[in-house]
Each structure stands twice: as structure tokens, then as C-alpha cells.
Amino acid sequence: MLTQIDKARSLAERFGGWRDGEFCPAGMHISRIAEKCGTPFYLYHGGMIVDRVRRVRDALGVEVSYSVKANPNLAVCQLIARERQAGAEVASSGELVVARTAGFTPEDIVFAGPGKTDDELGRAVQEGIFAVNVESLNEIDRLASIAKRKDRRTGVGLRINPAAQLMGSQMRMGGTVGQFGIDQSDLADAVRRTLSYPQLVLRGIHVYTATQVFEVEPLLEHCRNILEIGLEAADEAGQPLQMIDFGGGFGVPYFEKMAEFNLERFGEGFQRLLESYRSDPHLDDCRFLFELGRYLMADAGIYVTRVVEVKQMRGKTFVVTDGGMNHHLTATGNMGQVFRKSYPLLNLSSALREPEESVAVAGPCCTPLDMFGTNISLSEPKVGDLLGVFYSGAYGYSASNLGFLSHPTPAEALLWQDEVHLLRPLGKPEDVLEGQDALLL
Numbered sequence: 001m002l003t004q005i006d007k008a009r010s011l012a013e014r015f016g017g018w019r020d021g022e023f024c025p026a027g028m029h030i031s032r033i034a035e036k037c038g039t040p041f042y043l044y045h046g047g048m049i050v051d052r053v054r055r056v057r058d059a060l061g062v063e064v065s066y067s068v069k070a071n072p073n074l075a076v077c078q079l080i081a082r083e084r085q086a087g088a089e090v091a092s093s094g095e096l097v098v099a100r101t102a103g104f105t106p107e108d109i110v111f112a113g114p115g116k117t118d119d120e121l122g123r124a125v126q127e128g129i130f131a132v133n134v135e136s137l138n139e140i141d142r143l144a145s146i147a148k149r150k151d152r153r154t155g156v157g158l159r160i161n162p163a164a165q166l167m168g169s170q171m172r173m174g175g176t177v178g179q180f181g182i183d184q185s186d187l188a189d190a191v192r193r194t195l196s197y198p199q200l201v202l203r204g205i206h207v208y209t210a211t212q213v214f215e216v217e218p219l220l221e222h223c224r225n226i227l228e229i230g231l232e233a234a235d236e237a238g239q240p241l242q243m244i245d246f247g248g249g250f251g252v253p254y255f256e257k258m259a260e261f262n263l264e265r266f267g268e269g270f271q272r273l274l275e276s277y278r279s280d281p282h283l284d285d286c287r288f289l290f291e292l293g294r295y296l297m298a299d300a301g302i303y304v305t306r307v308v309e310v311k312q313m314r315g316k317t318f319v320v321t322d323g324g325m326n327h328h329l330t331a332t333g334n335m336g337q338v339f340r341k342s343y344p345l346l347n348l349s350s351a352l353r354e355p356e357e358s359v360a361v362a363g364p365c366c367t368p369l370d371m372f373g374t375n376i377s378l379s380e381p382k383v384g385d386l387l388g389v390f391y392s393g394a395y396g397y398s399a400s401n402l403g404f405l406s407h408p409t410p411a412e413a414l415l416w417q418d419e420v421h422l423l424r425p426l427g428k429p430e431d432v433l434e435g436q437d438a439l440l441l
């Protein structure tokens with residue numbers, strides 16, 4: 001099993017490797033990229049994103065729907081939208097705007113989320129997306145009345161919370177009691193209710209129950225269960241299904257002692273499973289899709305932050321950087337972990353210096369929670385060095401509380417066809433006032 005340093009080095013190689021002892025993605029020294037972007041910044045690798053989408057699609061043999069929440073950057077979405085059999089899964093009307101602007105066609109967009117407002121449902125209906133994945137019986141009624149008001153028909157996927165749990169995952173949103181989806185015991189009701197409205201077109205079912213799934217066999221069993229639920233829905237409807245959305249949640253090995261999700265093994269098993277159901281006439285024209293965020297994006301992003309302070313405290317070295325939990329909440333433990341685990345990190349300014357004794361790497365925010373790790377082996381960090389936090393392409397920018405402590409927001413840049421494109425400039429301190437009205441005193 002790879003160590004954290006091995007993982008980081010292997011990802012660094014995929015970005016383009018090292019020159020003169022310095023990280024050099026796409027032939028450009030990281031110090032020069034930092035001059036161009038300012039720090040901190042996210043650096044995405046377009047080629048890796050596209051390769052991953054193709055690899056997943058080929059391994060599974062079905063459509064891949066990109067979960068925009070993982071990284072809603074417009075250029076990132078554009079790269080995915082150009083791919084064959086790639087759609088988008090959105091969770092808000094903001095993500096819908098990004099998806100449409102990036103070039104995803106409405107027929108390739110699904111919309112899930114437990115708290116969709118009338119305005120959001122209205123926008124989904126207006127755009128004519130393939131399926132609004134409804135999460136309650138009440139949402140079916142609301143969607144129908146909005147569609148009626150707009151005099152438009154709209155596709156519906158029933159997001160089902162299955163009775164069976166998906167084992168071997170780290171965060172569950174189904175198979176347990178929660179706010180997500182329609183309870184499996186209400187499936188027949190949901191089907192009948194959808195069909196009772198002439199404005200609604202029953203597309204099929206959607207099941208997403210977990211993220212960070214690594215174990216292949218339980219996931220295959222979960223997919224079999226989803227197919228069975230789909231057939232039950234088709235039976236109840238007395239018509240074939242147009243969509244089975246299997247969710248996804250494939251895992252990324254961020255931490256020590258985690259190995260890669262075995263995509264090829266899962267893909268072989270999944271294709272065999274699907275083949276065994278293909279002869280069912282209920283599935284004749286059915287679209288099958290997986291919606292994935294983390295697995296498509298995580299490897300393809302690095303968060304780059306500059307060392308502003310190195311100090312000793314009672315025998316321990318503390319390295320303090322110019323960005324932390326405010327920009328990359330997930331890498332700093334999502335506001336607290338019982339056992340602090342760190343993402344793979346490297347000193348990008350110095351491949352040549354030997355790995356040091358383990359150091360603590362902290363961000364600039366005034367809380368002990370702002371910590372990338374307390375025992376990170378880092379090649380002798382000096383003030384001014386650039387540190388890279390790997391596996392940062394998913395749930396980095398989008399999952400962080402960027403307003404916390406009012407530091408400027410990080411820049412975003414993309415390596416694409418041997419060039420570095422600045423996608424979003426570094427924020428400015430004055431941005432903190434933007435959109436605020438002062439009191440007239």
C-alpha cells in the first residue's frame with residue numbers, strides 16, 4: 001500500500017514532475033505559476049479530468065453524470081461537457097446555470113437535492129432538463145403544479161431511499177433514516193402519484209446513498225438492488241423505464257492505509273450484472289447512469305499555498321501557510337476530527353531537500369482547527385516555499401467557508417494543452433465589502 005508521500009509523488013509526476021528540484025507542471029515552474037496566479041490557488045489538470053471521465057465511462061459502459069457540486073468551476077465543467085456520454089447532476093439552480101453555460105444539454109441534466117425551492121423547480125422545468133429527481137411525495141405535487149403553471153411537461157426521477165444499506169462506505173445518505181429521498185415503502189405511491197399528473201413524465205428511479213465507497217462486492221449488490229427497485233417501479237407503472245440512476249460515490253484514498261477504488265473490477269462486475277437484466281423489456285430504452293463528483297475530480301487538483309512562517313514550539317516545528325480551512329475545509333478535517341488525518345502534502349519548492357522530521361502544517365485562521373496535519377513529513381520547509389495539498393480537485397473550493405476570517409478567496413488555474421490558464425483571479429481584501437450596503441449614519 002502506498003504511503004502518503006508515495007501518493008503525492010505519483011500524483012505530482014502525473015502533473016508533469018520536477019525540474020531543477022522544483023515542481024514543474026506542464027513544463028512551467030510552480031514558482032512562475034504562483035507569480036502569475038498569486039497564492040493560494042487551486043491548480044487543476046484538464047488532461048487528467050478528461051482521462052478520468054473516459055476511463056470511468058469505458059469501464060462501466062454507461063453514461064457518466066458529473067456531480068457539479070464537487071467542482072463547479074466553469075472551465076472544468078466545459079471540459080466534461082464536451083465528452084461523449086457525459087452529463088451533469090446538479091443540486092441547485094446555481095449549478096444548473098453553470099451546467100448550461102458549460103454546454104451540457106438539458107437532456108443530459110438531472111437535478112437532485114432534498115430542499116428544492118419552487119423557484120429552483122421552476123427553472124428546472126423551464127430548462128426542460130431530463131429529470132428532476134424528486135425526494136418526497138410532496139415534491140411530486142409541487143413539481144406538477146409548477147409544470148402546469150408553465151404549461152410544460154417535465155421528466156421525473158424518483159429518488160428512492162432503499163431499505164437495504166450500502167455497506168463499506170464512509171458517509172451514508174440512504175438505507176438509514178434521513179432527509180434524502182422517498183422511502184422505498186412509498187415507491188408504489190410515488191409511481192402512481194407521478195402518473196396521475198399529465199404534466200409529469202416518469203423517467204425512472206435514482207438511488208444515491210453514500211460517498212467514499214471502496215468495496216466492490218457490496219457496491220455491486222447495491223446496484224443489483226437498484227435494478228430490482230427499478231423493475232418494481234416499472235411493474236407498478238405498467239410501462240418501461242427511461243432512466244436508472246445508480247448514484248455513485250466511488251472512493252478516493254485521501255488518507256494513510258487507503259487503497260484506490262478498483263474501477264476495472266467494479267466495471268467488469270457491473271457490466272455482467274447489467275447484461276443479466278438487459279433482456280427485461282422494461283429496460284429496453286432505459287438510460288443507465290452513474291453520478292460522480294469526487295472520483296472524477298479529486299486527483300486532478302492541487303491546492304497550492306505559500307509558507308509564511310516556520311517556528312519551533314517545545315521541540316515541534318510548526319509551518320504556517322497563507323491559506324487553510326477557509327479555502328480547503330475538507331483537507332483540514334471539516335471543522336474537526338477525533339483523529340487528525342492529513343491529505344498527501346509535498347513541498348513543491350524543493351524535491352531535493354530530504355524529507356524532514358514530521359512537522360505540523362497550519363493555516364492562517366485563528367483556530368486550532370485550521371490544521372492540515374500535525375505529523376506531516378515535509379522536505380525542509382522554508383518561508384516562501386510553496387506547499388501542495390494533493391487530491392484537492394473535488395470539494396475544495398466548493399466545500400469551503402470562503403468567507404471565514406475574510407481572507408481573499410483563492411485563485412483557480414487550469415493546465416490545459418501545455419498552458420496554464422488563470423480561470424479565476426485571486427480575491428482582494430476589499431472584496432469583503434462587495435454587495436454590502438453601509439448604514440447611513
Ligand SMILES: Cc1ncc(COP(=O)(O)O)c(C=O)c1O
Nearest residue numbers: 067112208211249291292293294
Ligand atoms: C445526490 C448526489 N449525487 C452525487 C453526489 C456526488 O458524490 P461523490 O462526490 O461522492 O461522487 C452527491 C454527493 O453528496 C450527492 O448527494
